[in-house]
Each structure stands twice: as C-alpha cells, then as structure tokens.
Amino acid sequence: MKFDTVVLGAGIVGVSIAIHLQKRGRSVALVDRKPPGLETSFGNAGLLQREGVYPYALPRDIGTLMHYARNSSIDVHYHRDALPALAPFLWAYWRNSEPARHAAIARQYATLIEHCVTEHEVLAKDAGVESLLRPTGWIKVFHTDAARDDELRDAERWHREFGVQYKLLDPAKLQLAEPHLDRSLVGGLHYTDAVSVTDPGALVAGYAAYFERLGGRFLTGDATSLEAEGDGWRVMTQDGPVSASSAVIALGPWAKDVTSALGYRLPLAVKRGYHMHYAPQPGTVLNHPVLDVDNGFLLAPMARGIRLTTGVELADRDAPKTPVQLMRAEPVARTLFPLGERVDDEPWMGRRPCTPDMMPIIGPAPRHKALWFAFGHAHHGLTLGAVTGRLIASLMTGEEPFVDVTPFRADRFESI
Incomplete structure (x- = not known):
C-alpha cells in the first residue's frame, strides 16, 4: 500500500x-x-x-510547593518512585516558569x-x-476572595495583552448562570470566548x-x-x-x-489525569464547565453525564492507575454541585504529552x-x-x- x-x-x-x-x-x-x-x-x-x-x-512560591510536597491535594499527585526520572524535566519546567x-x-x-x-x-x-461545539464559554468559581482576586488579576492582564474576554460574576450573577451550584461561592470568572x-x-x-x-x-x-x-x-x-x-x-x-x-x-514527559462521569441529581443542571479554583477540579456537562476531571499526576507513563485524586475530589465536588450516581464502571486515565x-x-x-x-x-x-x-x-x-x-x-x- x-x-x-x-x-x-x-x-x-x-x-x-x-x-x-x-x-x-x-x-x-x-x-x-x-x-x-x-x-x-x-x-x-x-x-x-x-x-x-x-x-x-509550575508553581514557584515556597508555600504552594510545600503544599504539593505533602502529596495530599486534589490538583497534584505524584509517585515518589517516578521523581528521579522526572527531575531533569521538572527542573527545566521550573526555570521556564x-x-x-x-x-x-x-x-x-x-x-x-x-x-x-x-x-x-x-x-x-x-x-x-x-x-x-457549545459556544458558551466556561467558568472559574471561588470559595475565597483571595483566590478570586488572584484570578481576576490574571484575567485583566490577559485581556490587556491578548484581548481575552471575560465577565466577572458576583454571587447573584453566578447563581443566574448556574442555579444549582453551592450558594456559598463568592463569585466566578466567565471566559466567554x-x-x-x-x-x-x-x-x-x-x-x-x-x-x-x-x-x-x-x-x-x-x-x-x-x-x-x-x-x-x-x-x-x-x-x-x-x-x-x-x-x-x-x-x-x-x-x-x-x-x-x-x-x-527530546525532553518529553507525561502528566497523567483522570475522569469519572456522574448523573446529575433529578431537577438539576450544569450549564457550563466549572473549575473549582480553590480545590483544583473541574466539572463539565457532557453527553454521558457530568464529567469530574482531575489535575496532574506525575508518574511513569505506563504505571498502573492510581485515581486517588478522584477519590479526594468526589466528596468535595458533591458539595459544589448535586452529583448523583457514578455512570462509569471505573475511572478513565489519560496521559498529557509535555x-x-x-x-x-x-x-x-x-x-x-x-x-x-x-x-x-x-x-x-x-x-x-x-x-x-x-x-x-x-x-x-x-x-x-x-x-x-x-x-x-x-x-x-x-x-x-
């Protein structure tokens, strides 16, 4: 052929x-x-x-790095035995950050x-x-004023430098956009493009x-x-x-x-990630993908249900699945949005080439x-x-x- x-x-x-x-x-x-x-x-x-x-x-401030070093967060997890091989990549990544x-x-x-x-x-x-394709944008949501203000500064800079469009949502506007999210949220940023x-x-x-x-x-x-x-x-x-x-x-x-x-x-590495689908509770709807900035997970409305996605797992590309981030995220996600039963039999794992x-x-x-x-x-x-x-x-x-x-x-x- x-x-x-x-x-x-x-x-x-x-x-x-x-x-x-x-x-x-x-x-x-x-x-x-x-x-x-x-x-x-x-x-x-x-x-x-x-x-x-x-x-x-890659975060560069000591506080964030020490937080991740404890290896107990939702957004970052690592396999200790993978770190020696990843060290040259992480060092170069840290320098470029x-x-x-x-x-x-x-x-x-x-x-x-x-x-x-x-x-x-x-x-x-x-x-x-x-x-x-759903041209409705996506939303970052915040539990704290500090997280909201940090993200807002980034959005303002991106708008000045590259014309990125966004809307700042106070709690009332966020509730209009997403009526079934946690009412204690202090607001959101809607990236409209x-x-x-x-x-x-x-x-x-x-x-x-x-x-x-x-x-x-x-x-x-x-x-x-x-x-x-x-x-x-x-x-x-x-x-x-x-x-x-x-x-x-x-x-x-x-x-x-x-x-x-x-x-x-070539200095290539892999960041692994996981997802799981859930049915929404009866009478509820999620209109946009929503990132919980403070906790480091994302919920996205998909054809199969509400997809819960995790951040980064640093591990050997072909190591067995270790979906601990999903296990950590699920109970927190249920407080953000009323998730129902799991739809998938097991977590899905993917690999991001970096x-x-x-x-x-x-x-x-x-x-x-x-x-x-x-x-x-x-x-x-x-x-x-x-x-x-x-x-x-x-x-x-x-x-x-x-x-x-x-x-x-x-x-x-x-x-x-």
Whole structure:
C-alpha cells in the first residue's frame, strides 16, 4: 500500500493533520493501534481554551510547593518512585516558569491559541459535527476572595495583552448562570470566548469519518515499526506494510518511543489525569464547565453525564492507575454541585504529552528528510489540534503558514 503521507497517531492532532493533507490533494494513511479518539483525546475537560494564552506553569512560591510536597491535594499527585526520572524535566519546567520567561513563552504561545476556536469551527462544520461545539464559554468559581482576586488579576492582564474576554460574576450573577451550584461561592470568572465540547471522543471520531469521506484511509498498526525506506517511510499495519513519501509523528505521549528509536533525545514527559462521569441529581443542571479554583477540579456537562476531571499526576507513563485524586475530589465536588450516581464502571486515565517550555513541537524533524513532528501539546491538545493540523499541512505542501512556527520547532532543544 502506497500513500503520499502516513500520519502516526489518531488523536485530535493526527486526525486534524490527516484531514488538512487530504483536502490538499495528498493521499493519506492514518495509523494507530486503536480507533480514532480513544486515547488522550477521549478524556479531557472538553475545552477549546481561547483564553489559554499562558500555558500552565509550575508553581514557584515556597508555600504552594510545600503544599504539593505533602502529596495530599486534589490538583497534584505524584509517585515518589517516578521523581528521579522526572527531575531533569521538572527542573527545566521550573526555570521556564519564572515570570519573565513565562511571559515571553506566552507571547509565542498566544499566536496558536488565538486561532483555536475558528479552526475547530471550520473542521466541525465540514465534518457535520458542529452540534458538539457549545459556544458558551466556561467558568472559574471561588470559595475565597483571595483566590478570586488572584484570578481576576490574571484575567485583566490577559485581556490587556491578548484581548481575552471575560465577565466577572458576583454571587447573584453566578447563581443566574448556574442555579444549582453551592450558594456559598463568592463569585466566578466567565471566559466567554472559549468553546466547550459535549463529547471530545465523538468529535475526533467525527473528524476521522470526514477524513475517510475525503478519501483517506485509517489503518490499525504499530507506530513503533516506522523505518526509513529509500527516500520515504514504511510502517506495519494489520493490512500489511504501508509505504509513504513522508511521515508525521503525532503520537502524543507515545511520540518519544518513536523519536528515541530515530536517535532524538527530546525532553518529553507525561502528566497523567483522570475522569469519572456522574448523573446529575433529578431537577438539576450544569450549564457550563466549572473549575473549582480553590480545590483544583473541574466539572463539565457532557453527553454521558457530568464529567469530574482531575489535575496532574506525575508518574511513569505506563504505571498502573492510581485515581486517588478522584477519590479526594468526589466528596468535595458533591458539595459544589448535586452529583448523583457514578455512570462509569471505573475511572478513565489519560496521559498529557509535555515539554519543559510548555509549548508543542510542530515542524520538520531536524535530521530526517520528509519526517514531521506534531506533539507535546500538554493540557491543550484538544484546543490546538485543529490549528496544528492546518499548520503541518501548510508546511508540508509549501503554503505560507498562518502562524510563524519557528518557536515550536524541535531544534529549539539542545538535547536533540
């Protein structure tokens, strides 16, 4: 089987790349071990974060670090035996989280974020799944004045620097927007330009179906079998070997398995996360995704029910599940919103692919011809999937990219 391009990874990033290449006249094989949208893209908060111009930094103040060191919080949990291997990544991450560095990173990162909603709107309409997008924004809620004031200062800065739109909600306005939330909340911040997705897995599956309607082909295969073949690339699938003139690695948390075999030493790490769905209590409704800032968890209304999502677990990528954050969050979440019974049989776990400078890797492989990288999107894989798809396709077909990709190239890391 011969194609112009083989895209490895059928999450939101890989599927978006495959669509844009197929639309530009390339014959594309999309290869993954599972059907599209069943790994990291399946389980997230379902947000297209137009306000997410500052990527998530590592806290630097001693009080917060000591709080996390106790390993008893909802938003951060770690496996002690994983910390030695993670130490170089965490050190670089901590250095890049210094306020001046973080601000410089945000100026580059925002060039991607500003297109996140419009690019998804185009793909969703073309794919016929625009009903999965809910253009009502999302809300951060607060139990304390101090937490509210800290977040408000951030929102004001983001508005000045990048035009992020928000509304400050006092308790009465918050109750109008979300009548069944805890009445003791001191208010909320509503990010109005963001879009939420009622079923992220279904969105990716809908995009993949559109890709196949365009003439592309999805194949079940082993990405780690990728090898050079003449001037192109070869990968094994259940239907036999696939040969292609070019290849794209869009494997998210598994990208390192393939790039390491090719001789690259990219500083990639994984942040794990969990979710669980609940039925709402009869007669109650949650209208927006809601982040409890003080306690560090998010509730999102989804097609399957109310999804409770956790923050970050620092662990080996393939270690067994340890959903202690969900267990800590559930009783607190029940005081925030009247959750009913669990809908899922067991917690879902996903893995976020991260770089120490908080920015994705988008662009050509530095030492291999006709090989492209598109991974490392951390908390914003769903948000930036459609943007990355058009960017990679533009680069590969000689179009002028609509965003300068220089800051996101792999060769920004000395370790490669």
